Amino acid sequence: MRFDIITIFPESLKPYVNESVLKRGQMKKKIDIRLHDLRDYTNDKHKKVDDRPFGGGPGMIMKPQPIYDAVKKIKGRRKAKVILTCPTGQPLTQRLAKKLAKNKNLIIICGRYEGVDERIRKMVVDESISIGDYVLTGGELPALVLVDCISRLIPGVLGEEDSLVDESFEGGLLEYPQYTRPAEFHGVKVPNVLLSGHHEEVNGWRKEQSLAITKKKRPDLLKD
Template sequence: MKIDFMTLFPEMFDGVLNESILKKAQEKEAVQFRIINFRDYSSNKHNNVDDYPYGGGAGMVLQPQPIFDAVEDIERQTDAKPKVILVCPQGERFTQAKAEQLATEEHLLFICGHYEGYDERIREHLVTDEISIGDFVLTGGELASMVIADSVVRLLPGVLGNEDSPVLDSYSSGLLEHPHYTRPADFRGMKVPEVLLSGNHKRIEEWREQESLRRTFTRRPDLLETYPLTEKQKSLIKQWENEK
């Protein structure tokens, strides 16, 4: 996969893209990152990329010319037309399902804005996806684009050491992930559930499924509104509701 980031602040990406899983993904040649400073595409002598909004108002707006020229230049360099992603608080809420969808693409191109916003023609004529990582506003799109990229890259084949890891993640199954424990079995009187020490894989799997459902019921009951519950799961939820 190729992932390009268009930004005015290239240095922001150095630490994140060159550490941990993202670094390993590059070493395994599962992904190739590129940082493009779209100020380099400015056509005016001062290299400005923003201007005051028509009609007045606070802040500055990114001009269409540098963004259009940068995207078109990138598209000329590649065989597969990239999915152009605008990271924006007005966009579609980012989810694990969206990450799984993006992980099937060959080329992602993130437009990381700054200032008050984008010229609307960028949104209307260049962008294929608008994505928000939450109902809040950041200074720019760089942090959000790195969050999305991290979530996507870890899903690529061969990136994680255990191929089951992304499948069992919270939200991948529709439920939150079950609790985890490791050594020691007894830490300051706090003991690991006996079932996990039993060696009975069927019982362990049943416990994990139940605890995944319990955690979702407790922390994110909204996820259960669309989850295809079995009769047994419905019975457990009713029991927990009565206990509350």
């Protein structure tokens, strides 16, 4: 899968996309992450990509021309889904991530300031996505969350496919508690069932724990 991220701060994203899982995924050619500086696409001689809102109000709005030209140039003749990261978008969930992972090309526009010109949403954006009910300085962090979340679902990116199956939200439940060595730490012992070697009992315990944790912390996940 290819990710194209349009941002005014491409350098801020480089450290993350070039480390850990994303780095390995790129080295194995399972994913391709490209960063684009929005200022390279503006026709303003001062490289401005924002302006004051019509009708007045605080802050600045991202101008339509740079974003429109950037998307058209990057997209070319490829079939690509265009995503805008913004607080008014639909919430990112594991189910949505799986749906997006079926695409071969994703173009992610990082929102900034007080938002983007509404005409851009209607002309080039296919989907607006939010990562939570809170406000961030810009869309760069949500873009990284999207790339990370989706990349993990691409076959071959993760080292062990089983690790994906057991994660939180897979199967609609939160993940069960995990333990490692030593078997006792400051007087607190690992549950005996995990030391028993009986796989069926271990799996049963994990399912019970996942259900109990989900009921306590995220009962909304059980409504479906």
